[in-house]
Amino acid sequence: MLSVSNPLLVVEHLTMRFGGLIAVNDLSFSVGRGDITALIGPNGAGKTTVFNCVTGFYKPTEGRLALARSGIAAAQDVADLTQSGAQHKQMPSGDIYLLERMPDFRIAHKAKVARTFQNIRLFQGMTVLENLIIAQHNPLMVASGFSILGVLGIGGYKASEQQAVEKAKSWLERIGLIDRADDPAGELPYGAQRRLEIARAMCTDPVLLCLDEPAAGLNPKESLELNTLLRSIRADHSTSVLLIEHDMSVVMGISDHVVVLDYGTKIADGTPSEVRNDPKVIAAYLGVDDGDEMNPAHGGAK
Amino acid sequence: MEVFLQQLINGLTLGSIYGLIAIGYTMVFGIIGMVNFAHGDVFMLSSFIGLIIYVAITQLLGLSSPMFAFLLALAASMVLTSLWNWSIERVAYRPLRGSFRLAPLISAIGMSIFLSNFVQVVQGPRSKSINGILSGTFNFGADGGFGVSLPYSSIVIFFVTVILLAIFWYIVQRTPLGRAQRACEQDRKMASLLGIDVDATISITFVMGAALAAVAGCLYLLKYGSVNFADGFLPGVKAFTAAVLGGIGSLPGAVIGGLLIGLIEVFWSYYISTDYKDVAAFSILAVTLIFLPSGILGRPEVEKV
Amino acid sequence: MATTNKNDDGFNWAFALKEAAFAAIITAGLSFPILALRTDMDISNKLILNQRWSWLIVAAVLVFVGRLAVLSYAARPKSTRAASTAPQSDSSKFIAKWISAVGLLALFLFPIVVTSALGGQGALKWINNYGVQIMIYIMLGWGLNIVVGLAGLLDLGYVAFYAVGAYAYALLSTHYGLSFWICLPLAGILAATWGVILGFPVLRLRGDYLAIVTLAFGEIIRIVLINWVDFSGGYAGVSSIPRITFFGLPFNDNVGSFSNFFGLTYSPIHRTIFLFYLILCLALLTNYVTMRLRRLPVGRAWEALREDEIACRSLGINTTSTKLTAFALGAMFAGFAGSFFAVRQGFVSPESFTFLESATILAIVVLGGMGSQIGVAIAAVVLIGGTELLRELEWTKQIFGQDFDPAQYRSLIFGAAMVIMMIWKPRGIVSTREPSIFLKEKKSVSGDLVAEGHG
Numbered sequence A: 001m002l003s004v005s006n007p008l009l010v011v012e013h014l015t016m017r018f019g020g021l022i023a024v025n026d027l028s029f030s031v032g033r034g035d036i037t038a039l040i041g042p043n044g045a046g047k048t049t050v051f052n053c054v055t056g057f058y059k060p061t062e063g064r065l066a067l068a069r070s071g072i073a074a075a076q077d078v079a080d081l082t083q084s085g086a087q088h089k090q091m092p093s094g095d096i097y098l099l100e101r102m103p104d105f106r107i108a109h110k111a112k113v114a115r116t117f118q119n120i121r122l123f124q125g126m127t128v129l130e131n132l133i134i135a136q137h138n139p140l141m142v143a144s145g146f147s148i149l150g151v152l153g154i155g156g157y158k159a160s161e162q163q164a165v166e167k168a169k170s171w172l173e174r175i176g177l178i179d180r181a182d183d184p185a186g187e188l189p190y191g192a193q194r195r196l197e198i199a200r201a202m203c204t205d206p207v208l209l210c211l212d213e214p215a216a217g218l219n220p221k222e223s224l225e226l227n228t229l230l231r232s233i234r235a236d237h238s239t240s241v242l243l244i245e246h247d248m249s250v251v252m253g254i255s256d257h258v259v260v261l262d263y264g265t266k267i268a269d270g271t272p273s274e275v276r277n278d279p280k281v282i283a284a285y286l287g288v289d290d291g292d293e294m295n296p297a298h299g300g301a302k
Numbered sequence B: 001m002e003v004f005l006q007q008l009i010n011g012l013t014l015g016s017i018y019g020l021i022a023i024g025y026t027m028v029f030g031i032i033g034m035v036n037f038a039h040g041d042v043f044m045l046s047s048f049i050g051l052i053i054y055v056a057i058t059q060l061l062g063l064s065s066p067m068f069a070f071l072l073a074l075a076a077s078m079v080l081t082s083l084w085n086w087s088i089e090r091v092a093y094r095p096l097r098g099s100f101r102l103a104p105l106i107s108a109i110g111m112s113i114f115l116s117n118f119v120q121v122v123q124g125p126r127s128k129s130i131n132g133i134l135s136g137t138f139n140f141g142a143d144g145g146f147g148v149s150l151p152y153s154s155i156v157i158f159f160v161t162v163i164l165l166a167i168f169w170y171i172v173q174r175t176p177l178g179r180a181q182r183a184c185e186q187d188r189k190m191a192s193l194l195g196i197d198v199d200a201t202i203s204i205t206f207v208m209g210a211a212l213a214a215v216a217g218c219l220y221l222l223k224y225g226s227v228n229f230a231d232g233f234l235p236g237v238k239a240f241t242a243a244v245l246g247g248i249g250s251l252p253g254a255v256i257g258g259l260l261i262g263l264i265e266v267f268w269s270y271y272i273s274t275d276y277k278d279v280a281a282f283s284i285l286a287v288t289l290i291f292l293p294s295g296i297l298g299r300p301e302v303e304k305v
Numbered sequence C: 001m002a003t004t005n006k007n008d009d010g011f012n013w014a015f016a017l018k019e020a021a022f023a024a025i026i027t028a029g030l031s032f033p034i035l036a037l038r039t040d041m042d043i044s045n046k047l048i049l050n051q052r053w054s055w056l057i058v059a060a061v062l063v064f065v066g067r068l069a070v071l072s073y074a075a076r077p078k079s080t081r082a083a084s085t086a087p088q089s090d091s092s093k094f095i096a097k098w099i100s101a102v103g104l105l106a107l108f109l110f111p112i113v114v115t116s117a118l119g120g121q122g123a124l125k126w127i128n129n130y131g132v133q134i135m136i137y138i139m140l141g142w143g144l145n146i147v148v149g150l151a152g153l154l155d156l157g158y159v160a161f162y163a164v165g166a167y168a169y170a171l172l173s174t175h176y177g178l179s180f181w182i183c184l185p186l187a188g189i190l191a192a193t194w195g196v197i198l199g200f201p202v203l204r205l206r207g208d209y210l211a212i213v214t215l216a217f218g219e220i221i222r223i224v225l226i227n228w229v230d231f232s233g234g235y236a237g238v239s240s241i242p243r244i245t246f247f248g249l250p251f252n253d254n255v256g257s258f259s260n261f262f263g264l265t266y267s268p269i270h271r272t273i274f275l276f277y278l279i280l281c282l283a284l285l286t287n288y289v290t291m292r293l294r295r296l297p298v299g300r301a302w303e304a305l306r307e308d309e310i311a312c313r314s315l316g317i318n319t320t321s322t323k324l325t326a327f328a329l330g331a332m333f334a335g336f337a338g339s340f341f342a343v344r345q346g347f348v349s350p351e352s353f354t355f356l357e358s359a360t361i362l363a364i365v366v367l368g369g370m371g372s373q374i375g376v377a378i379a380a381v382v383l384i385g386g387t388e389l390l391r392e393l394e395w396t397k398q399i400f401g402q403d404f405d406p407a408q409y410r411s412l413i414f415g416a417a418m419v420i421m422m423i424w425k426p427r428g429i430v431s432t433r434e435p436s437i438f439l440k441e442k443k444s445v446s447g448d449l450v451a452e453g454h455g
Ligand SMILES: Nc1ncnc2c1ncn2[C@@H]1O[C@H](COP(=O)(O)OP(=O)(O)OP(=O)(O)O)[C@@H](O)[C@H]1O
Pocket: A018, A021, A023, A041, A042, A043, A044, A045, A046, A047, A048, A049, A050, A118, B302, B303, B304, B305
């Protein structure tokens, strides 16, 4: 297991069962602050399930998911918080959240974990701009006095909304969709929808961004653009990225750390070059026979 | 004890009728995921058809055996009600398949309003009653005092329900038709790619549901001896409750749910309050949906992200 | 049946005739016992059958003609069809803007115009049966539109909150002598509270299940109103509810009344006109609040919820409280409308709050086009105005004989109209969605992209 010096998220003994099926089996790994961590594995390995546990859409059967929004969480503090039964506490060593105890929307709102979905989930019937404004729901809600002041027209809601629009505009420029701001999201081409979904997640100001197969269905050019976008996210923002990807050019090109899952169990964990040459990984991807290039066995996009 | 037994008999009789109606809800919901709101009114319509044919046979044709006339009326009502439901599906639901989800529901509500008012207009607003088609009873227990009476009609109702359930269970589990139905439930597009005639399968589902509703309608007549144009709504909602309670999509679930609802209603009326007996049914509906949405025999539905 | 024959020469008569004949035969089969044999009780309470085969023939002929008409409509040349579904052009946007302005002006002038044209007595019917009646349903439609149209939550028990509002005013005014102006906000708050209480446990249910549970709650409230006689008066309801006053001035012939105060000659139409303006203001308030909220975060969250609930949760939106606000707000407007209903009728009973009412309001929302305020208003005018117009068909007695009661056919036609309109326009009259914010240009979103919600 790769040792991460400044972990943002520490996953310990995560297990998820669906009836008799063990989708994730005693998985432990860390996501480094400021890193791009890739989670790879063949189809059905349990990658999306890990995401669903991290973002609160599934309650893990067992395991602990400790996220430190700031500081470096000391093991003792995490243990104390676990003991106390609370979801979150400002500990001496950092601001710690236990994600397995929190409902999904609180994870996004308070722990600041944002995500995209394997099959895109945009608000198709709303415009591109509206999609990005809705992502800023929580701060705007406060600015509108929980709508009460807003209805009466009191307070500084207008200014906050303008700020939100500015933020949306800057993201639209980065993803090259500024000219389509007033079009319905459902009318965008597939690649643009993928980028918009990432921008929407980023508009929530996350500390951790979870991307579920962002390159699926993209052509090589779009795939390269995506690489640039992800790198710039890491460079310009204090956002760490957890990435599921089948496209190895993306994974090997940008990630700092790769975790490999097969049948719910971790089979490798290290730097891209370590993982690339790991015989267990090659076997999992290509069957036991050898092969010189690593390729997902069954293709990515579904 | 006698009272309890008597209520048990009444509850099971009523529950059988609910169960038969519930099967129609469950099958349609299973195959096209739609609450067929008009199904209660189809039941009421079938009861009217049965009544008219029964009167026609006994009076116009002068058949003297009431039980034989009843069976003929039952058969005729099954055929004609099936034709009704087939046409309803054709006219009001099929054009909306695959479109906006609310449209078929609104259409079904409109159909329900149409059917009950249609019967009111063409047959008049008063309840129509016929005196006992089958009026005898078995009596058990205390001589002179409170005994337990088991009406012949209850026996007929119970047996007809069990036999029909067995037949339908066989059809759904063992025949190509049933396989086609289950295939359409799973994935309609895939089923059609595999050469299943989806439209026909759905039509047949409506026809089967209507045939059972017609049986329920005629048995209702046998039990109560009277029917009114407004009698579709409440039994309809209760039967839907039964379908949900049993686990929507499950045939035996619908019958078990029906029996439970019948029993609860009868015992509630006797021991708690007649006025609030419908509240019991509605509360069960709400509580089941909130706490046990997959019902007793249904498969739980997981939200896949 | 619906497979159109690909014949370039236009209408295929042989095919259409065959289809129509088929439909007519089916109709004859369907109507055989139920239409052709009418059951009646004779003097000894025995059922007898009256045969009327002519009805069966009439039904078959009607269906034959109707089917032919539908087929020829479906086969009309492609060009006209394309024109009818063309995207909204600039001129039509301009027209849409003017329609609301002109419509609003017309509404404010309506009582004045009608009264001066028809005089006091003649105008009363128009203002009351059409004006006030339609406005109530517009308001209810707009209220439910928040729940169903914006938030995508299917509510089949909306009438329960209308009942809460009506009984709130009826009971508070008769027992405690509270005035309408105090009861109106109380009724709204009470209804909203009920909305939260009922909404809380059920809002995580999905689509059809939510619909059925709300139906169950609606019925439970009605059954309780029927059976809890001490509280609500049972079937008899609550009567002699205090009438509306002009902010304290009663509408009657006495000293200190409205007409006396303003030096007018007393006429019952004053009260009706005042009621009309009152419901108009209440409805406009509903509309104003809704339009305003659509541009606020909570309104956008409602629409986002309708589009994709899971995505909402992934963005940190508390979906439960968002749904609850929609539910409570919709209930509140129904509560306002309910207390207006009570003060208008002077009498409330459980009969006014049946499932049919909920279905009517839902039909208005869906037919209007979910989420569209103007669409809902048009749908209310069409559906409610249409059924009211059926009352005017007394002259048909001249054709069908004195026994013929056209009013009987109202619900029948209403039900059939619901089916037909859904088939004709499954997405409602106004199927496009207006964005709540735009950068450069406001473009309406085609209805095909807009989701209808799943909860
Ligand atoms: N809600 C659920 N209920 C039951 N089984 C589930 C559920 N979600 C996932 N699974 C099962 O868990 C296993 C892992 O699924 P998961 O979607 O996590 O795989 P994945 O690694 O994301 O695969 P892919 O590359 O195809 O996206 C699969 O066998 C899947 O069927």
